[in-house]
Amino acid sequence: MDTESNTKTEKIPNTEVKTEEPDKLIKAIGxxxxxxxxxxxxxxxxxxxxxxxxxxxxxxxxxxxxxxxxxxxxxxxxxxxxxxxxxxxxxxxxxxxxxxxxxxxxxxxxxxxxxxxxxxxxxxxxxxxxxxxxxxxxxxxxxxxxxxxxxxxxxxxxxxxxxxxxxxxxxxxxxxxxxxxxxxxxxxxxxxxxxxxxxxxxxxxxxxxxxxxxxxxxxxxxxxxxxxxxxxxxxxxxxxxxxxxxxxxxxxxxxxxxGKLEEASKVMTQAAKWNNLPSHNMLDVAKSIASEKEKTSEPIRKPTYLDLLKTKVLRINTLCSCLIWFVLGMSFYGSNQYIGQTSSNVFITVALAGVLQFPGILLSGILSKYFGRKITLISFFIVCGGSNAFLIVPEDWFAVRLTMGAVGVGCASGAFATMYMFTTELFPTVARNMAMGASSTTSRVGSMIAPYIAGMTVFAAWLPPVAFAVVPLLGAITCLFLPETRGKALS
The missing domain is CATH 1.20.1250.20 (MFS general substrate transporter like domains)
Incomplete structure (x- = not known):
């Protein structure tokens, strides 16, 4: 199936959704x-x-x-x-x-x-x-x-x-x-x-x-x-x-x-009124959206996590998404682990770690809009890995460690923000939250492993920086297997 085409449909059990549905919905609510x-x-x-x-x-x-x-x-x-x-x-x-x-x-x-x-x-x-x-x-x-x-x-x-x-x-x-x-x-x-x-x-x-x-x-x-x-x-x-x-x-x-059309029309009516848009006949709009889906849909049944593996496209998206989230969990908390070692004042350290996330998040929005999700993620991963590699320098190189740690935190947070959006666009509505849940689960595994990797300094001081430098590169390579979703309507 051509994942790049807006005219194709994505099948999972009980659902086959055309891109016209979200266009009509967004047009109705703004x-x-x-x-x-x-x-x-x-x-x-x-x-x-x-x-x-x-x-x-x-x-x-x-x-x-x-x-x-x-x-x-x-x-x-x-x-x-x-x-x-x-x-x-x-x-x-x-x-x-x-x-x-x-x-x-x-x-x-x-x-x-x-x-x-x-x-x-x-x-x-x-x-x-x-x-x-x-x-x-x-x-x-x-x-x-x-x-x-x-x-x-x-x-x-x-x-x-x-x-x-x-x-x-x-x-x-x-x-x-x-x-x-x-x-x-x-x-x-x-x-x-x-x-x-x-x-x-x-x-x-x-x-x-x-x-x-x-x-x-x-x-x-x-x-x-x-x-x-x-x-x-x-x-x-x-x-x-x-x-x-x-x-x-x-x-x-x-x-x-x-298939809850009346409830959907009520929410759509409320949204339209708030946004100063025409709010009449929302039930007809909902029925129009539903009728297009019913032409090719199977009978509706409740989705399960197995639905994420039913088709080849969904299997690739699910496995790659989980791996990238694992890398993000390890990279984000690994970068925070190092930046936290640059100050003995816990109040300053925590506030600084928060401040350093702003540039990455804002840059994520700009790059994702103009260059796409894949390029943005790959760029963040490469820069994050490179900055983490510089943490191998001696501890008395305070300025270098602080600067590189700041860049690592910013890139990790920017990659996290990008992947949150990317994951929602990779999966259809009836399985979207389950996909986010499965991906987030692997992220937590990565975040739980990060402190133990940081503790490998007892074996060799160079091990943690090397590990936190290599792992983001794995995430960058994984991004290559995913389709670009910039500008695509949610299915």
Whole structure:
């Protein structure tokens, strides 16, 4: 099948969609207008910014903490950050009043538990990507987003009052799952209500809240210097999600894809009114779109993850997308790992990492619009790999390491933003969220591996920079197997 042709159709079980359908839909509701911007402000922006606080907040929950034994039977001198088998109690020294490390004495043989809670959170993101991807495609974007938001609201409040470490870690798993649901479902919703000519713009708008949230996060950490107060502080804004029961619409594209024409026409009417477009006879427009699909469609049934592998084109797109997302997860968190080593002030480091993502995200929108998704991704991967290779220089070359680390973070974030949009364009509506979920899952695997690669300095100082330089090149090569989607309507 010719994937480059606008006149061909893409078949997966139960659906065969022509490119005329999204053209008619976008013509009815508008490429972009007050309705789309309103949903971005009320849905996409809060979910992404708040998710950053929870996903990256471990730096303020378990910051670097020194300790010293204060009561022991040993007669020799006591040294800081040293464990003693007969030590009765320890004092902890950090910039914070209380951390999970001091709360549950996660030192010595229990030191690994501090980062383990973050690993479990990322594992929750992995599972949540799969579960909510399936829910969103089978039951709708709105139900998936509402369930994820309510789960995030409840678990983030409970997190602040956990009396034991293991309960805290269990709650972190469900927070991670909720984060995956809110980020993926909100992004897919926004991509499905925007026209192809404005998709690059909306992609940038949806990517920017994440670094904005990361830049604001140090304020919570600075003024709420206890892990439980910090958790409660970032949980309170989640109350905003209660309003979604009243303002959140379903994706009209999804409603049309599953044959719910009356519901789709109501959402389309609302959008048209907000955007000052003709809003009458929307049901006739929905029926017209549906009638074109029914000429060649099979009976509608619920999609499954196996549908992503049913045709050769979908198999290639799925496998390549998953591999690229894996590379992105490893590259993005690997670059952040190195940039984080350039400053001893955790507040400055976190804010700086957020600032450095802006150039990459903005450049992603410009390059994607004028040169296409493939060229943009390949360029980001090559520059990211090259900049990471320069991190092999000695540690006293501070300026070089800081500059190259900044370039790596910017390119990784730009590639991430591009791939979010690219993935939505590679798959049809009835399987789009599942494709995003599967791809995001592999990304979380990459992000979980990144810290271990960074820790290979114990074997050889050159190993981590070389690994983080080679991996992006693998992503660049994989891009060559995917079709270009710039300017194409969503199928």
């Amino acid at each position: 490429e972009i207008g007050k309705w789309q911007i309103m949903l971005w402000l009320l849905v996409a922006f809060p979910t992404k910014a708040i998710s950053a606080w929870h996903q990256l907040g471990i730096v303020f929950i378990a910051p670097p903490t020194s300790y010293m034994c204060t009561e022991t039977n040993l007669t020799n001198s006591i040294e800081i950050n040293t464990c003693y088998s007969d030590c009765v109690s320890y004092d902890f020294y950090t910039d914070f009043e209380n951390t999970i490390i001091s709360q549950w004495e996660l030192i010595c043989e229990k030191a690994w538990l501090a980062n383990f809670s973050q690993t479990i959170c990322m594992f929750g993101v992995l599972i949540g990507s799969i579960v909510f991807g399936y829910v969103a495609d089978r039951y709708g974007r709105r139900p998936a987003l509402l369930v994820a938001c309510m789960l995030q609201l409840v678990t983030t409040v409970v997190e602040a009052f956990c009396p034991t470490y293991w309960l805290f870690t269990t709650v972190r798993f469900f927070i991670g799952a909720a984060i995956a649901g809110t980020m993926l479902s909100s992004f897919i919703l926004m991509m499905e209500i925007i026209g192809p000519l404005k998709r690059e713009l909306m992609n940038c708008l949806c990517a920017l809240p994440m670094p904005v949230g990361q830049m604001l996060m140090p304020l919570f950490g600075y003024y709420l210097r206890s892990w439980d107060r910090y958790c409660l502080g970032i949980a309170i804004p989640n109350v905003l999600y209660l309003a979604y029961f009243f303002i959140l619409p379903e994706s009209p594209k999804w409603l049309l894809s599953v």
